[in-house]
Amino acid sequence: MQKRTVAFSKNSSNLFFHILTKCNLSCKHCYINKDQHGEETLDIETIKNWLDIFSDKKKEMNAIFLGGEPTLHPDLSLAVKYAKKEAFKSVTIDTNGYLFHNILDKISCRDVDFLSFSLDGATRETNDSIRGKGSYDTCLEGIKRSVAKGFATSMIYTVSGDNIDELPMMPDLVKNLGIKRFFIQVIGIRGESSKANSSQVSKEKWLKTIPEVAEQIAKSGIIVTYPKVFLNRDETFECAALVSDNFFIFPNGRVYQCPVCEDFPIHSFEIKNNQLVKTDKVNENDLFSLSIPEGCVMNKLFQPDNLKYDKNGDPEYKIACCMLKQEISL
Numbered sequence: 607m608q609k610r611t612v613a614f615s616k617n618s619s620n621l622f623f624h625i626l627t628k629c630n631l632s633c634k635h636c637y638i639n640k641d642q643h644g645e646e647t648l649d650i651e652t653i654k655n656w657l658d659i660f661s662d663k664k665k666e667m668n669a670i671f672l673g674g675e676p677t678l679h680p681d682l683s684l685a686v687k688y689a690k691k692e693a694f695k696s697v698t699i700d701t702n703g704y705l706f707h708n709i710l711d712k713i714s715c716r717d718v719d720f721l722s723f724s725l726d727g728a729t730r731e732t733n734d735s736i737r738g739k740g741s742y743d744t745c746l747e748g749i750k751r752s753v754a755k756g757f758a759t760s761m762i763y764t765v766s767g768d769n770i771d772e773l774p775m776m777p778d779l780v781k782n783l784g785i786k787r788f789f790i791q792v793i794g795i796r797g798e799s800s801k802a803n804s805s806q807v808s809k810e811k812w813l814k815t816i817p818e819v820a821e822q823i824a825k826s827g828i829i830v831t832y833p834k835v836f837l838n839r840d841e842t843f844e845c846a847a848l849v850s851d852n853f854f855i856f857p858n859g860r861v862y863q864c865p866v867c868e869d870f871p872i873h874s875f876e877i878k879n880n881q882l883v884k885t886d887k888v889n890e891n892d893l894f895s896l897s898i899p900e901g902c903v904m905n906k907l908f909q910p911d912n913l914k915y916d917k918n919g920d921p922e923y924k925i926a927c928c929m930l931k932q933e934i935s936l
């Protein structure tokens with residue numbers, strides 16, 4: 607079994623491209639905030655123009671198409687083909703599994719590196735209570751269709767207090783599905799999560815559950831990735847925004863470097879007239895270099911309940927950058 611921390615690197619940058627915010631589902635923890643990110647659907651010419659903005663970096667850049675639900679976009683197939691033709695390092699579609707507009711018939715395995723499906727429970731009951739009635743069956747059906755057509759297929763499981771107890775059932779569920787990768791994410795307090803009082807997971811429960819389940823899933827030959835979340839006081843903290851290029855683009859033109867900031871108008875850049883321009887101070891970029899004993903400065907600002915202090919007032923642990931991942935594989 608191989609375990610490694612995936613270090614941030616200038617040579618591995620990510621373009622998280624929200625091409626629309628519309629979705630057919632209304633998940634309890636949805637991170638989309640239409641007050642901040644608008645309700646536009648970008649047309650295909652704009653999508654191409656915005657991909658071109660990053661043309662000098664595209665060979666090191668993974669393009670991830672997201673929404674809302676990206677398959678609701680009638681021209682998603684053209685967008686992914688364009689990104690592939692333009693030689694982005696990899697192209698991924700993140701979907702809830704409904705696969706609108708017959709997307710699987712309009713693209714081939716040569717056009718995308720991964721199709722990633724979100725499932726948030728090992729049982730129909732739990733998943734559908736979070737993501738909506740029918741979404742469990744639809745997602746699993748979508749995965750089977752994707753695998754049958756030969757697409758490299760992965761699954762994303764966003765862990766919260768509502769579904770962590772079902773995570774140990776996932777190794778059995780996924781072992782014969784034919785997926786290549788399994789991504790565990792942690793619920794952030796953004797979008798709907800911030801309103802819904804969605805349950806965060808304690809450090810103890812996270813550490814007791816996640817590494818063990820990851821190892822079980824990896825035993826079936828699936829590569830598992832999960833966020834590190836907690837660092838001991840003596841572990842080195844690094845902010846991805848200072849080391850690598852990650853851009854979270856929304857259809858109203860906002861471009862963030864840190865996903866924890868997405869509920870606030872403190873984005874580093876905006877796209878105006880198809881150009882990436884810096885926003886005025888003060889924005890997220892002015893905060894990344896602040897060094898605090900708690901680790902991630904945005905976590906301390908926006909999610910302080912994740913922290914614990916000892917009797918001397920020192921943090922018991924640091925919160926890692928939300929983009930710092932552990933990877934485990936056979």
Ligand code: SF4
Pocket residue numbers: 629630631632633635636637638673674675702737
């Ligand atoms: S989390 Fe994804 S699938 Fe669920 S409502 Fe939000 S955009 Fe749609």
Ligand code: SF4
Pocket residue numbers: 844845846847863864865866894902903904905926927928929
């Ligand atoms: S999550 Fe924290 S550490 Fe990571 S990019 Fe944002 S501010 Fe930096």
